[in-house]
Amino acid sequence: MVLEVSKSTYEAKTQEIARQLLTATQESKNFFAALRDQMRWDDKLLDWAMSNPGLRVQLFRFIDTLPALRSKAEIAAHLQEYLGDASVELPDVLKNMLNFANPDSVPGQVAATTVSTATETLAHKYISGENIKQVLKTIERLRKEKMAFTVDLLGEAVITEQEAESYLQRYLDLMQELAEAAKNWSKVPQIDEADGVSLPRVQVSVKLTAFYSQFDPLDAVGSEAKVSDRICTLLRRAQELGVAVHFDMEQYAYKDITFKILQKLLMLEEFRSRTDIGMTIQAYLRDSEADARNLIEWAKLRGYPVTIRLVKGAYWDQETIKAAQKHWQQPVYNDKVATDANFEAIAQLLLENHQYIYAAIGSHNVRSQGRAIAIAESLNVPRRSFEMQVLYGMGDKLAKALVDRGYRVRVYCPYGDLLPGMAYLIRRLLENTANSSFLRQNLENKPVEELLAPPSFPPSSPLPPSPDFQGVPDTDYAEAEARKKSEAGFKSVREQLGKTYLPLINGEYVQTDNLVDSVNPSQYSQVVGKIGLASVEQAEKAMQAAKAAFPGWRKTPVAERTRIIRRAGELMESRRAELAAWIVLEVGKPVREADAEVSEAIDFCYYYAAEMERLEAGVNYDVPGENNRYIYQPRGVVVVISPWNFPLAIACGMTVAGLVTGNSTLLKPAETSSVITAKLTEILIAAGIPRGVFQYIPGKGSQVGAYLVNHPDTHVIAFTGSQEVGCRIYADAAVLKPGQKHMKRVIAEMGGKNAIIVDESADLDQAVAGSVQSAFGYSGQKCSACSRIIVLQSVYDTFVQRFVEATKSLNIGAAELPGTQVGPVIDATAQTRIQEYIAQGKTEAKLALEMSAPQGGYFIPPTIFVDVPGDCAIAQQEIFGPVVAVIPVPDFATAMQVANSTNYALTGGLYSRTPSHIQQAQDDFEVGNLYINRTITGAIVSRQPFGGFKLSGVGSKAGGPDYLLQFLEPRTITENVQRQGFAPIEGAE
Structure with a gap:
């Protein structure tokens, strides 16, 4: 099929258009070389990341940590920890800047200010604003440049029902404010109408999983019910305000259920005739062409077009890592060129079915955009039926070139606080600095013939066999x-x-x-x-x-x-x-x-x-x-x-x-x-x-x-x-x-009395979700379950609030129900014993949460005690149930002392982005299995041999090389x- 596409009548036109677009985007030839000495610090960070792979990793890790750091001294200390590694080759200017003895010193403060300011500046290149005022300013500028927009609210990592409800409300508020502002915008015919039809001036992009904190393909029915109710609220309000809504695509595990829910909703009578709603296809997925064909057939039945945004995909690293860890088949193409070839094939499919589907072509690759335009022009596709899309801050010159050719261009505009936006920023930096990135290759002045060569699927080659033991894959419940x-x-x-x-x-x-x-x-x-x-x-x-x-x-x-x-x-x-x-x-x-x-x-x-x-x-x-x-x-x-x-x-x-x-x-x-x-x-x-x-x-x-x-x-x-x-x-x-x-x-x-330490640099999204799973998975009845969480005082209140809310959001019920996260304890004896510990805990600490539980089974609801003294019974004795003691500590040294204070030494965890803390835990945390920045349960045979010492047990680790x-x-x-x-x-x- 690829050969047919590459030799099609579209190719000559593709080359012509792509060369024109490329010329327009290369006005600042040798940009980095010409301005190297005059670059601002944010440009320097990008330049260094592109030229030094070792520095790139450490720099991005530091940037990921930065929003959690609360003082210039902390920032300076982490700068040295991440970039002071002897194995990382530093540019002289950065080496000199980090040459301070004390993070509290004036040179330390200067270094912290310089790099944090540069990172914030860098973030603002890709994030359209931190508040609605800034976003409106960005939108008004884009409209003056004849560009449409879609706004995405950052911080969609939803781990509590409170956050899911807040996410919906924030979008309702956002649509209201954008719609009010839109009343005062002057009409821009190139983006506000097409083929004599007025188009919505406001569009928002949402993530379906953010509408329900327990969204899970295994519980397809329950997830659909919860999500659908909130989506309907959003769509009804959007219709009242005249706002278009687009649904982003996320990780592969959610793809099928996302399509199923949206297709079902959009066939309902009240939404069926809506043409201002869209969904997304990711071309890096191997089954994305089949998805496109299925959506086209569904759209034919629906009778009214929807928009399909076609993108390459933003979670490649995540998908490949998860598949490797789970021993699942890779859902994504391993080669960038294969993704590009698939993108072109799907673009052609969408444009050839323009009477059923509106195509939104999202790419910064001029070859990909040129191809879509060549097809659209050859087929005389109506202007209402397609548009071009770019990410804010990443395709500015390409967007302008497309506007100059008379096309409708929409800019994807993320907005929100830098803290939730940092994950988005890292994805953009990875994309910008990757060797395979078209943007990077363009900046490095690769030959035109190389940049615009027709992509093709490389011959599939099996991955080399691993010399290590390969476990069997768990069931992937994302599959029907x-x-x-x-x-x-x-x-x-x-x-x-x-x-x-x-x-x-x-x-x-x-x-x-x-x-x-x-x-x-x-x-x-x-x-x-x-x-x-x-x-x-x-x-x-x-x-x-x-x-x-x-x-x-x-x-x-x-x-x-x-x-x-x-x-x-x-x-x-x-x-x-x-x-x-x-x-x-x-x-x-x-x-x-x-x-x-x-x-x-x-x-x-x-x-x-x-x-x-x-x-x-x-x-x-x-x-x-x-x-x-x-x-x-x-x-x-x-x-x-x-x-x-x-x-x-x-x-x-x-x-x-x-x-x-x-x-x-x-x-x-x-x-x-x-x-x-x-x-x-x-x-x-x-x-x-x-x-x-x-x-x-x-x-x-x-x-x-x-x-x-x-x-x-x-x-x-x-x-x-x-x-x-x-x-x-x-x-x-x-x-x-x-x-x-x-x-x-x-x-x-x-058994054990297992602890998780959460320090001041931890990713709290990760720490809260991981602690909930470690503590309440199988009702706390795993030998490895977390029963103590030791939290540094600086993040204690924030952690406790989110941990309690996340636990409240869990579904308690019969274990066979697919939506259940917390089932029963094993029998009446266990139930009585745990209840006695809870009664004792109420005399020793503050009860933060005790949920209700169903009748007819041996249920104990998740129970959380806070402000727990490290030496009391509920912090020392194994309870073997869904009861957690949260212990505040002033510093990391104290956290380690408290963690090691019990008679057990089975499992332990650390959530931290401070290299010295991670090293100290590896050296001094007295546990048989230490887990860093992940859950502390779920040891895998051979990969994580399981067993402890002290009074947690005697003998070699199960599933390890000396067990037999x-x-x-x-x-x-x-x-x-x-x-x-x-x-x-x-x-x-």
């Missing part, structure tokens, strides 16, 4: 098909509710005297399954069967053991939606988190299989006449005592670690999650685990669990649970029992290979 599979999984599971699950002993399911109900904690009247509790006598039979099966399993080749374990992973993949549904219904984990747990279980199978193959090779160290081999052998019988909070992943990880290393393994699950471990049992049997090698022993921890821990034939105990039980197991295992000829190995993960060693005995074998004074010679025939 994925949501259908999830619904089918729930339907299948609901049809199986109430069945009985019995212990598996020596390959046979055995009857028990006692059955207990495992109930849905979201709705405790619903029985998920009936569990047969094994007796101590049955546990002894299981131990004897495991002991008898061990010699054969030990001698089973590693290749066969790993084949079986990998097969178990494959079976889990095939049953992903069903397994996730079991997790949701039996332990009350919300859908997305349950799906991630299935991924983790699968990853454990694949990772430990690969690790065992690595370890099997052993280590050889031979010298002349002597061979030395370091090898591993299984220990014997492994007892796994698994928790309810990760009922599949942790149970699977500990179990397959025991099995793949050649040990017979008994699994004693938590009583409240035994149905899920019964499903794991089915999978292991189906994968081919031999009779007796694996036993499934549901039972009372105080009886069956204790019996197996103390059994003389137990070699390894792998436990995850409370500190109290873990310490008891550790003590019991240390006692040598009659007939026991070995010391037991204990692997115990025993705990299930193995190392041996060294030395052989003297000399015979009567001679030895084999390596390589001899």
Whole structure:
């Protein structure tokens, strides 16, 4: 198709028009070289960023931090931290400016003032105003230059419902003020009318996700309902005021649901005939041409045109990084030239369907704009049906050249405070300074033939395989098909509710005297399954069967053991939606988190299989006449005592670690999650685990669990649970029992009192959202969950206000509902214990939030205490529920002391943009897993091996390169290979 386009009749005209536009934009040839010595500081910053990649990264990081800094001393200190790195080559003028000993000194103050003023000046190049007065001044200037506008309100990062409501109100106010001002504007025929039709003088651009703080494709129905109500309010008011509304496109995850919501709304009778509404297509997306075709077909059915703004796309780095982290297919083109080729193809498609679609061609590439004009002129497309668009401050000369040719040009004008505008500024700076940027190539005077060459899709080349372990991708619920599979999984599971699950002993399911109900904690009247509790006598039979099966399993080749374990992973993949549904219904984990747990279980199978193959090779160290081999052998019988909070992943990880290393393994699950471990049992049997090698022993921890821990034939105990039980197991295992000829190995993960530190330089959007997710994900029932937030005094009040509001905005309800963020706690005992801690907290600190909760389940609403003393009970003891203590501290040194003040050392987090604080946390934060500027939950196998120290546990990290060693005995074998004074010679025939 690309070849057809590039050889089409449009190409000659494209070249002609593009050359004319290029000439008009190159009036200031050699701009940077000619004015280098006279440049203002804002120009110098851009120049340095273009010429020095290392400086570019550090400079942009500093600019990102700048709005959070509250004094010139802070600015000066951060300047030195970011740009004083010896690895960054600095221009002499900048090096000299940073040569001050003290940030409070006069030279420090001068440096701070110079760079912050330059950055603000730079920001104002791309941001049309910080208030409505400035914006109106910008708009009036643009109109004098015969340019239309669309205004975008910065700060759309909405994390609370209060902010979503404010976003809507700010737009209603903005439209009112613009419409009032428009009454006094003189008519500009080139932009105010076309083909005899008057056009709206005012246009605003909005982001759909900013209308609802919990917008999520997984909850497509709930998100649509909430967003649609607010959009309707906006559109009705816009119609009253005569204002056009355009909907921007954001991250790829929101694309399909955005189109679906807008298409549905715009087919409603009250909006169907509106032609002053638009939406956006991003050409860097691989499926954007298909989206364009679908929109055209929809517009034909609608009967009235809408505007489609065609842009290249502004989130390329974000999309590629997210896809890589999630192991998802890249949604964007990896090559800029492919995006350009796709842009031209879609532009042609839109213009060829001008009777159904109004095209808005947004680009600063003269080739792209020239192409669109060539097509429009060749097809005699009416002037009402297309316009050209540029970003404020980025395409000034191109805009003027297009105006001079008589085209309608619209300038995208962001406005608002610099703080929320900084993310926008960084995107613009990245675009301006990127090697592939047309603007940069134009400034660098690339040959015209190179600049205007027809783009084409390069041949696709697969990415080189990564040498590291690659986990399985989580489900992408932005895809409708994925949501259908999830619904089918729930339907299948609901049809199986109430069945009985019995212990598996020596390959046979055995009857028990006692059955207990495992109930849905979201709705405790619903029985998920009936569990047969094994007796101590049955546990002894299981131990004897495991002991008898061990010699054969030990001698089973590693290749066969790993084949079986990998097969178990494959079976889990095939049953992903069903397994996730079991997790949701039996332990009350919300859908997305349950799906991630299935991924983790699968990853454990694949990772430990690969690790065992690595370890099997052993280590050889031979010298002349002597061979030395370091090898591993299984220990014997492994007892796994698994928790309810990760009922599949942790149970699977500990179990397959025991099995793949050649040990017979008994699994004693938590009583409240035994149905899920019964499903794991089915999978292991189906994968081919031999009779007796694996036993499934549901039972009372105080009886069956204790019996197996103390059994003389137990070699390894792998436990995850409370500190109290873990310490008891550790003590019991240390006692040598009659007939026991070995010391037991204990692997115990025993929880945490995990803290997040938020310092004065933190990105509070990130910090608030990350803290909410870390604290209240799965109702705070993860070992890694945040239960303390330590906040520096300078940002404390702002953080607390937003943190409370963001938490208020969470949806509390049954875990299976797709819109639920906070579900139930596990059972009545946990509910009572947490309520007691909340009552105690009310005597120790100030209660900032205690929400209401549904009835009929074991719900505890998110609860926030503020002004909490660092040494009180709720700041020291593990609560294991949705209760958070927010602790104010005067400085970072105190924050570190408070963070390290508990008996635990599992996970911790830091939100900071101060390099020295980040380094200090890496050195001194006493946690097994430290997370910087991200959530502190959700460790991924191999990438983030999980486990702590102090009283958080003992043993190597799960999912790490030394975890399997705990299930193995190392041996060294030395052989003297000399015979009567001679030895084999390596390589001899």
